[in-house]
Amino acid sequence: MFNTECESANLISATGSCHLPTLDRDLRVRRFQNADTHRIHNLFLEETRCLLWPMFVQTVRGPPAVLLHIVLLALGVVFARSFVFALFGVVVAVSVIFVYIYRWFHQYLTTSLKGDLANITQHYLSKAKSNFLVAEFDNSIVGFIAVEEKSEHIAAVRRISVETCFQRKRKYIASRLLQEALKFCQKCDYDEVVVEIPGTNKTKTYRMDHSEIKIKTEVFVARQG
Helix, strand or coil: CCCCHHHHHHHHHHHCCCCCCCHHHHCEEEECCHHHHHHHHHHHHHHHHHCHHHHHHHHHHCHHHHHHHHHHHHHHHHHHCCHHHHHHHHHHHHHHHHHHHHHHHHHHHHHHHHCHHHCHHHHHHCCCCCEEEEEEECCEEEEEEEEEECCCCEEEEEEEEECHHHHHHHHHHHHHHHHHHHHHHHHCCCCEEEEECCCCCCEEEEECCHHHHHHHHHHHHHHHC
């Protein structure tokens, strides 16, 4: 077995040997086991931290932030008659945004690790219509996803995380996880599935019919790129 998932992925990419494990052939999605807990926590921390910088950049480039920067520059030039002072105001605003996002992520991580991820078996597997699935490759967990019962007819697909070192293959792993989660939702006769976007407060709700399963996969996995 390779020492790390990254080492395995890099060797496969570099050699292309048919004797090495390949994701298309050897990726396995199974139910969570208690022995997986430590790896699940590490993977969750790793991927969530990777979302911090992209979210910060997206926020700073967003229309509200850009408008704030323009206003601060204008106020600085008009009232202080100093471009340097105006630029300082923008730097302060950007710093405040970063601190806010950092604190939000810290709270998100703390709440998650002390909440449902603290006891996955009790929170998910003890309920007949909830589930927690892991993607396993080369005897190591490379991703996971949870299905949580919200009501008799509504389920939440959440907590999806995929090993960051797989780069282009992350969409494939996420897609496999989502497909298995949706199959489980179909077996449980859910009418709606609420998909939670990783690292955000955003969700998308879909009806559980065959015409939308492909859409759900594409929309959700696109954010795993």
